[in-house]
Amino acid sequence: MHKLARLKHAPNILNQLKKQFVHEHTTVQLINANGLLAHTCFFGIFLYIDMPMLALVNVVSITIWLTAIILTYKAYIRISVVITTIEIAAHATIATIALGLGSGFHLYLWPAALLMCIIPAQYGKVAFVCLATIIVPLLLLNLYAPYQYPEYEALYEYLHAFNLFSAAVPFIFIASVIRFIYRHNFNNISWQANQDQLTGLINRRRALEIIELARAERQTVCLALGDIDKFKQVNDTLGHAAGDDVLVNIAHFSQVQLKGVGQCCRWGGEEFLFIFIGQSFQRSVDKMEEVCDQLPKKVVIDALQRPITCSFGVTEILPEESTANALARADEFMYHAKRNGRAQVISSLISPTI
Numbered sequence: 339m340h341k342l343a344r345l346k347h348a349p350n351i352l353n354q355l356k357k358q359f360v361h362e363h364t365t366v367q368l369i370n371a372n373g374l375l376a377h378t379c380f381f382g383i384f385l386y387i388d389m390p391m392l393a394l395v396n397v398v399s400i401t402i403w404l405t406a407i408i409l410t411y412k413a414y415i416r417i418s419v420v421i422t423t424i425e426i427a428a429h430a431t432i433a434t435i436a437l438g439l440g441s442g443f444h445l446y447l448w449p450a451a452l453l454m455c456i457i458p459a460q461y462g463k464v465a466f467v468c469l470a471t472i473i474v475p476l477l478l479l480n481l482y483a484p485y486q487y488p489e490y491e492a493l494y495e496y497l498h499a500f501n502l503f504s505a506a507v508p509f510i511f512i513a514s515v516i517r518f519i520y521r522h523n524f525n526n527i528s529w530q531a532n533q534d535q536l537t538g539l540i541n542r543r544r545a546l547e548i549i550e551l552a553r554a555e556r557q558t559v560c561l562a563l564g565d566i567d568k569f570k571q572v573n574d575t576l577g578h579a580a581g582d583d584v585l586v587n588i589a590h591f592s593q594v595q596l597k598g599v600g601q602c603c604r605w606g607g608e609e610f611l612f613i614f615i616g617q618s619f620q621r622s623v624d625k626m627e628e629v630c631d632q633l634p635k636k637v638v639i640d641a642l643q644r645p646i647t648c649s650f651g652v653t654e655i656l657p658e659e660s661t662a663n664a665l666a667r668a669d670e671f672m673y674h675a676k677r678n679g680r681a682q683v684i685s686s687l688i689s690p691t692i
């Protein structure tokens with residue numbers, strides 16, 4: 339049997355989900371690592387400035403960040419984000435009350451507010467509670483916390499600079515990740531909206547869009563509708579999976595044949611639409627004759643004991659007619675080819691008289 343090659347960009351839904359999980363997992367672990375590192379530094383800073391109580395608070399914080407790392411590792415991403423959000427809110431509040439706004443500890447609340455965006459979309463309420471956990475202390479601290487304490491005056495310049503930098507890094511990182519997730523999801527959705535899941539060819543929606551765009555630019559558009567001959571027999575004798583492989587193989591073959599000349603679309607079921615933009619009618623017909631001739635030689639299934647063939651109807655969209663009209667004409671020619679004995683191309687610019 340001919341080695342049936344799946345298109346390399348054919349979708350694998352499980353892989354997509356796995357990729358998405360790996361992205362979320364990696365992002366949260368990097369944030370956790372950042373949090374752990376920052377709190378380890380704070381522990382040293384608080385001991386250095388002789389604030390053992392805050393150093394003790396930091397031991398609790400370090401424990402929370404370590405727990406978050408373990409939870410994320412075990413795939414409890416949502417719980418991990420929730421506990422780190424609470425930790426950031428509590429730590430920023432305690433440190434700001436103890437050292438004043440001038441120390442810059444409240445600045446960590448800004449990157450933490452962005453964390454809500456990386457909580458998976460289906461957990462909207464959790465994301466909202468996380469945001470509230472951050473925004474409420476941020477507002478209250480800015481309104482009511484003292485700005486500086488005279489006894490720590492010498493510290494503010496360095497501490498504020500450290501906290502500013504150390505809060506900016508996760509802010510930039512989380513903002514970049516959100517941008518990446520947005521772009522990744524957008525590409526994914528566009529791909530799904532335009533592509534046929536089985537063959538990787540463009541789908542009917544995208545094909546119609548391409549045709550209308552070309553027509554709007556006043557380009558010549560020729561269409562060829564192709565239908566696999568006696569395809570039911572393939573499914574009935576070899577099974578549906580073998581039928582699917584035939585569809586994938588025909589798609590691959592068509593893409594190679596039409597490269598630089600036209601585009602192939604999975605119109606539906608066992609039907610394909612070939613689109614030629616800016617090509618003459620004769621050139622489009624010649625190309626389809628070539629496809630019709632080559633297909634049985636290139637898409638071979640030994641177990642079937644007969645060649646795989648297709649019947650084609652080719653026409654050109656006339657300037658004054660609708661796309662639907664031209665498609666109906668191509669369809670009529672295709673059925674004409676079926677009635678004529680299959681494995682052939684019937685083409686014309688005008689509707690058949692039969």
Ligand SMILES: Nc1nc2c(ncn2[C@@H]2O[C@H](COP(=O)(O)OP(=O)(O)OP(=O)(O)O)[C@@H](O)[C@H]2O)c(=O)[nH]1
Binds near residue numbers: 566
């Ligand atoms: N394996 C597989 N089969 C499909 C798919 N879509 C449509 N089919 C099958 O395509 C077959 C179409 O059969 P018919 O419309 O009877 O036509 P045919 O057997 O190709 O005969 P002619 O068109 O007259 O040459 C049906 O058996 C459908 O189940 C698909 O995605 N995968």
